[in-house]
Amino acid sequence: MASHLSNKGKVAIVGCGLIGQAWAMIFASAGYKVSLYDVLSEQIENAKNTIQHTLQDYHQKGCLKGSLSPEEQFGLISGTPVLRECLEDAIFIQESVPEILQIKHQVYRAIDIFMSSNTILSSSTSSFLPSVLSEHSTHRSQFIVAHPVNPPYFIPLVEIVPAAWTSERVITRTREIMTEIGMKPVTLTTEIRGFALNRIQFAVLNECYHLVHDGVLSAKDIDRVMSEGLGLRYAFLGPLETIHLNSAGK
Numbered sequence: 001m002a003s004h005l006s007n008k009g010k011v012a013i014v015g016c017g018l019i020g021q022a023w024a025m026i027f028a029s030a031g032y033k034v035s036l037y038d039v040l041s042e043q044i045e046n047a048k049n050t051i052q053h054t055l056q057d058y059h060q061k062g063c064l065k066g067s068l069s070p071e072e073q074f075g076l077i078s079g080t081p082v083l084r085e086c087l088e089d090a091i092f093i094q095e096s097v098p099e100i101l102q103i104k105h106q107v108y109r110a111i112d113i114f115m116s117s118n119t120i121l122s123s124s125t126s127s128f129l130p131s132v133l134s135e136h137s138t139h140r141s142q143f144i145v146a147h148p149v150n151p152p153y154f155i156p157l158v159e160i161v162p163a164a165w166t167s168e169r170v171i172t173r174t175r176e177i178m179t180e181i182g183m184k185p186v187t188l189t190t191e192i193r194g195f196a197l198n199r200i201q202f203a204v205l206n207e208c209y210h211l212v213h214d215g216v217l218s219a220k221d222i223d224r225v226m227s228e229g230l231g232l233r234y235a236f237l238g239p240l241e242t243i244h245l246n247s248a249g250k
């Protein structure tokens with residue numbers, strides 16, 4: 001393995017299901033050492049096997065991220081059923097356990113014991129406010145949300161959401177790391193329910209449901225409004241840029 005990879009630092013992935021595996025591949029593609037932990041030890045092996053095959057598959061399909069070979073990227077990924085080992089020397093922890101508050105709080109209590117004063121603890125949560133997640137954490141100034149969009153390997157947006165007590169260093173450093181690994185971060189200035197993507201996504205869905213419910217459009221044609229219309233436009237111009245550039249009054 002290329003020696004320059006060794007100074008990239010280590011990332012800990014806590015919870016290696018769908019999203020944790022995606023994060024592991026993304027961090028490894030940028031040359032980070034990645035350690036996987038899961039409460040189910042068999043899930044760690046499952047995740048490693050899935051990642052190994054997925055990296056090869058992406059390489060063969062020409063969509064592998066980064067400049068390292070699939071073998072080099074997989075060589076950066078290890079796993080352990082011992083949380084302390086997973087977290088040891090990690091500069092960044094990406095928690096990806098189920099969206100169940102009790103489980104997240106239980107995991108943070110355990111992580112609190114082992115994380116250093118410099119480590120960033122980031123949650124993949126889709127909906128919980130960072131203040132609700134971290135209010136009882138010892139290292140709560142080091143806690144932040146980095147919410148990915150499924151599938152994270154191919155959709156680069158990540159929503160960075162701080163709690164009121166998240167330090168500026170953590171906010172800035174998290175955005176730097178996300179950019180460095182090829183994600184496209186947005187940073188919310190304050191926590192808000194649903195963050196940004198899901199607020200917008202569900203506002204659109206709400207109108208879609210109304211139009212179908214009222215018999216104005218079929219479900220298929222509703223989807224076409226997005227896939228053959230707005231979606232094409234929003235794939236390269238955001239809604240505000242679009243309306244700004246549109247002719248006055250249209």
Ligand SMILES: NC(=O)c1ccc[n+]([C@@H]2O[C@H](COP(=O)([O-])OP(=O)(O)OC[C@H]3O[C@@H](n4cnc5c(N)ncnc54)[C@H](O)[C@@H]3O)[C@@H](O)[C@H]2O)c1
Nearest residue numbers: 015016017018019038039096097098099124125126148150
């Ligand atoms: N699936 C999505 O579309 C999506 C998108 C964005 C964000 N998220 C968020 O990512 C997080 C993970 O979602 P997912 O879809 O990967 O779930 P998942 O069920 O695929 O994976 C969760 C993993 O966590 C493990 N786990 C359970 N309890 C644990 C514990 N106490 N300690 C360590 N590991 C534990 C499970 O064994 C499993 O492997 C959730 O917060 C979810 O809201 C999901």
Ligand SMILES: O=C(O)[C@@H](O)[C@@H](O)[C@H](O)[C@@H](O)CO
Nearest residue numbers: 099126148149150151198201
């Ligand atoms: O579409 C997405 O990826 C996001 O909306 C997700 O974060 C979404 O919140 C669901 O997976 C909820 O778990």
